[in-house]
Amino acid sequence: MDTIFFLVLRRMRTPLLTLIVAYAVAMAGMAIIPAQDADGNPTTMSLFHAFYFVSYMSTTIGFGELPNAFTDAQRIWVSVSVFVTVAVWIYAIGNLIALLQDTTLQRAVAERRFRMRVRRMAHPFYLICGYGQTGSTLVKGLTDRHLHAVVIDIDPERISLLQLDNQREFVPALCADARSPDALESAGLKHPLCRGVVALTNVNEANLKIAIAAKLLNAESKVICRADSHEIEANMASFGTDHIYDPFDAFALYIAVAIQAPCQTLLVDWLSGFTGDTISEPHYPPHQGRWVICGYGRFGKAMYKHLKEQGLDLAVIEAAPHKTGIPAEGVVHGRGTEAVTLEEAEIRRAVGLVAGTDNDADNLSIVMTALELNPDLFVIARENRLQNKELFDRVGAHAIMNPSTIIARRIRVRLVTPLLADFSNLARFQDEVWASSLVARIIALVEERMPYVWEVSVDQERAFALHDAQDRGLHVTLDTLLHDPRNRERQLRAIPLLLIQNGERILLPALDERVEAGDRLLFCGLEEARWRMDWVLQNIHALRYVATGESQREGAVWRWIAAWQRPR
Amino acid sequence: MNPEKVVFGFFIVLALTLNFGFFVGELDNPSHHHAWELFAVVVVNMIATVLKFGDRTQMGAVLLATSLVAMLQLIAASLVWTFAVYATDAGLTASIMASIVSLSGGAMIANVVSVTLLVIETVMLRR
Numbered sequence: 257m258d259t260i261f262f263l264v265l266r267r268m269r270t271p272l273l274t275l276i277v278a279y280a281v282a283m284a285g286m287a288i289i290p291a292q293d294a295d296g297n298p299t300t301m302s303l304f305h306a307f308y309f310v311s312y313m314s315t316t317i318g319f320g321e322l323p324n325a326f327t328d329a330q331r332i333w334v335s336v337s338v339f340v341t342v343a344v345w346i347y348a349i350g351n352l353i354a355l356l357q358d359t360t361l362q363r364a365v366a367e368r369r370f371r372m373r374v375r376r377m378a379h380p381f382y383l384i385c386g387y388g389q390t391g392s393t394l395v396k397g398l399t400d401r402h403l404h405a406v407v408i409d410i411d412p413e414r415i416s417l418l419q420l421d422n423q424r425e426f427v428p429a430l431c432a433d434a435r436s437p438d439a440l441e442s443a444g445l446k447h448p449l450c451r452g453v454v455a456l457t458n459v460n461e462a463n464l465k466i467a468i469a470a471k472l473l474n475a476e477s478k479v480i481c482r483a484d485s486h487e488i489e490a491n492m493a494s495f496g497t498d499h500i501y502d503p504f505d506a507f508a509l510y511i512a513v514a515i516q517a518p519c520q521t522l523l524v525d526w527l528s529g530f531t532g533d534t535i536s537e538p539h540y541p542p543h544q545g546r547w548v549i550c551g552y553g554r555f556g557k558a559m560y561k562h563l564k565e566q567g568l569d570l571a572v573i574e575a576a577p578h579k580t581g582i583p584a585e586g587v588v589h590g591r592g593t594e595a596v597t598l599e600e601a602e603i604r605r606a607v608g609l610v611a612g613t614d615n616d617a618d619n620l621s622i623v624m625t626a627l628e629l630n631p632d633l634f635v636i637a638r639e640n641r642l643q644n645k646e647l648f649d650r651v652g653a654h655a656i657m658n659p660s661t662i663i664a665r666r667i668r669v670r671l672v673t674p675l676l677a678d679f680s681n682l683a684r685f686q687d688e689v690w691a692s693s694l695v696a697r698i699i700a701l702v703e704e705r706m707p708y709v710w711e712v713s714v715d716q717e718r719a720f721a722l723h724d725a726q727d728r729g730l731h732v733t734l735d736t737l738l739h740d741p742r743n744r745e746r747q748l749r750a751i752p753l754l755l756i757q758n759g760e761r762i763l764l765p766a767l768d769e770r771v772e773a774g775d776r777l778l779f780c781g782l783e784e785a786r787w788r789m790d791w792v793l794q795n796i797h798a799l800r801y802v803a804t805g806e807s808q809r810e811g812a813v814w815r816w817i818a819a820w821q822r823p824r
Numbered sequence: 825m826n827p828e829k830v831v832f833g834f835f836i837v838l839a840l841t842l843n844f845g846f847f848v849g850e851l852d853n854p855s856h857h858h859a860w861e862l863f864a865v866v867v868v869n870m871i872a873t874v875l876k877f878g879d880r881t882q883m884g885a886v887l888l889a890t891s892l893v894a895m896l897q898l899i900a901a902s903l904v905w906t907f908a909v910y911a912t913d914a915g916l917t918a919s920i921m922a923s924i925v926s927l928s929g930g931a932m933i934a935n936v937v938s939v940t941l942l943v944i945e946t947v948m949l950r951r
Contacts, residue, residue, distance in 0.1 A: 265878040268877065269878060272877075276871055276874065277867075280863075280867040283863070284863070287863075302859070303859055303860070304909070
C-alpha cells in the first residue's frame with residue numbers, strides 16, 4: 257500500500273507544483289490589471305472573482321467575461337494565461353495517466369490486490385507454486401471438489417492462462433518468483449488457514465528452496481514437493497518435507513504393481529481418477545519374458561530397478577551410456593529409433609517395451625518401429641509434453657507415462673481424499689480375488705463412469721445430525737446412512753470403503769457397523785449419492801426418517817396439530 | 825549543498841514568514857490584514873505541501889501533516905472571507921475579520937512546528 261501511495265505522490269509532485277504556480281500567476285495577473293465596471297469606472301477584480309474566472313478558463317474555453325466585460329489589458333493577459341493554464345492541465349493529466357500505465361505501478365497494484373485477497377481468504381487453502389502442466393491439473397482437481405488454492409508462478413503468461421481457465425472456485429494468482437520468501441508470505445504462507453504448500457515448479461532447486469522457506473516460516477504447514485532426482489529427494493526429506501513425489505519412480509512402481517496385481521491397480525486407478533471420465537481398461541503387463549528399455553535416464557533407471565525386482569529378463573538401449581551409466585546386463589548402443597538397434601536388443605523375442613527417452617518424437621518413433629517388428633509387444637511410452645497427447649493415444653501404447661499427470665493425481669488424492677491413500681496402502685495387502693470382486697461391485701454401481709470418492713467426518717460441522725444422533729436415542733449403523741432420505745426403501749448407490757474408528761482402520765466395513773461421533777468414512781459411488789447422504793448427515797428429520805421410518809413433526813405448533821389430528 | 829533542500833527550506837520558511845505578515849496587526853481591523861497577503865500565504869503553503877509529498881520517512885510524514893493542517897486553516901480563512909464579502913449583506917465586519925485572522929494564526933502555529941522540525945532535522949544531520 258505504502259509503495260503505491262508514495263509512488264503516486266512523488267510522481268505527481270512536479271505536475272501539481274506547475275499547476276499551482278500557473279493558477280497563482282494567472283489569478284494575480286487578473287486581480288492586478290485595472291478593470292472597468294459596467295459604467296466604465298475604473299475598478300479591480302477581486303481575488304475571489306479571479307479564482308473563479310481562472311478555474312473555468314483553464315478547464316473549458318467556452319466562457320464569458322465576468323463579473324464585468326474585460327478591459328483590453330485584461331484580455332491580453334487572458335490570452336496568454338489560457339495557453340499556459342490549459343497546457344499545464346494537459347501536462348498534469350497526461351502525467352497521471354502515464355503513471356497509471358506504468359508497469360511498476362501496475363505490478364504494485366496487482367500485488368496489493370493479491371495480498372488483500374489472500375488475507376481475506378475465509379476457507380482453508382493450499383498454496384501452489386508453479387502453474388505448469390502439473391499445477392494446472394492439480395488446481396482443477398482441487399477446485400472441482402470446492403477446495404481453495406492460491407497460485408504463484410514466475411511466468412506472466414501462465415498466470416493469464418489461469419485467469420482464462422474456468423475454475424469452480426476463485427483462485428488468486430500472483431506472478432512472482434516463488435523462491436523469494438516475500439512472495440510466499442504474500443501468498444499466505446503464514447495465513448492461519450494455509451493448509452499446505454505444494455512446490456511443483458520444473459526447477460528442482462526452486463522446489464527445494466520453497467520447501468525450506470515453507471518449513472522455516474510456518475513449521476506447521478504441510479509441504480508437498482516434486483523432485484526429479486534422488487539427491488534432491490533426500491535433501492528434502494532431511495528437513496521434514498511431508499510428501500515428496502518423484503514421477504519416474506512413482507510410475508515404475510505403479511507398473512511393477514500392475515505386473516503383480518492388475519486388478520488391484522485397476523481398482524486404485526478408478527478410485528483416484530476424475531469422476532465422470534470413462535472407466536479405464538485393466539492392463540495386463542506380461543509378468544515373465546524379456547523387456548526392452550529404451551533410454552537409461554531417470555525414468556529408464558527407475559523402470560530397470562522395479563522390473564528387475566520382478567525377476568524379468570531385461571535389455572537396455574541407450575544412446576549415451578557413458579553419461580548415464582551401464583546396467584549389469586550391458587547396454588545396446590543406439591537410440592532405439594532404428595530397427596537395427598531394436599533387433600540387436602532382440603525385440604522379436606521380447607514381450608514388453610519401455611520407450612523412455614526424454615524426447616517425445618524419439619519415443620513415438622521407437623514405439624512405431626518396435627510394433628512393426630513385433631506387434632504383440634506390451635508398450636509403455638513416456639510422454640514428456642502434454643500437447644503430444646493425441647499422438648500418444650494413437651500410437652498404440654498400452655500404458656502412457658506422463659510425469660505431470662501422475663504427480664497431479666497423487667497430490668490431488670493426498671489433499672482431497674487423504675483416506676484414499678490409506679485405503680490404497682491397505683488394499684496392497686489384499687489378494688487379487690478381493691480386488692476383482694470389489695471391481696465388479698463398483699462396475700455394477702457406476703456403470704461406465706469413474707466412481708465418485710468422498711470422505712465423511714462425523715463431527716459437529718460436517719455431520720451435524722449424525723453427531724447428535726446418540727443424544728436423541730437414534731441407533732445409526734452404516735446401513736442407515738446408505739438409505740435414500742427420500743424413500744428409505746431404496747438404497748443409495750455407494751460402497752463404504754474404509755472406516756476409521758478409534759484409530760482402527762476397517763477395510764470394507766460391514767453394514768451393521770455402528771457409526772459414532774469422531775469416525776471417518778470413505779465412500780465411493782455416484783456423486784448424486786453423496787448429496788443425498790449429506791441430507792442424512794446434516795438434517796435431523798432426514799436422519800430420523802431413514803433410521804426409524806417415521807417422520808416426526810418437531811416444532812411446537814406442528815406437534816400440537818399432530819396431537820389434534822391423531823384422535824380423529 | 826543539495827539544491828532540492830534549498831528550495832524545500834525556502835518554501836517552508838516563506839510560508840511561515842508570509843503567514844506571520846498576514847497575522848500581525850490589530851486582530852479585528854481589516855485595514856491591517858490585506859487580501860493579497862492571504863493569497864500569497866495560501867499559494868506558498870500549497871507549494872510547500874506538494875513539496876512534502878512522497879517522503880517516506882517519519883519526519884517527512886509529520887512535516888506533511890503540519891502542512892495539511894496549515895492548508896486546512898488557511899482555506900477555511902479564505903472561505904470565510906469570500907462568504908463574508910460576496911454571500912452576506914453585512915460584509916467584512918470586525919468580528920469576521922477577527923475569526924479570519926485567528927484561523928490564520930492557527931495555520932501559523934502549524935507552520936512554526938513545520939519550521940522547528942526542519943531545523944531539528946538539519947541539526948541532527950549536521951551531527
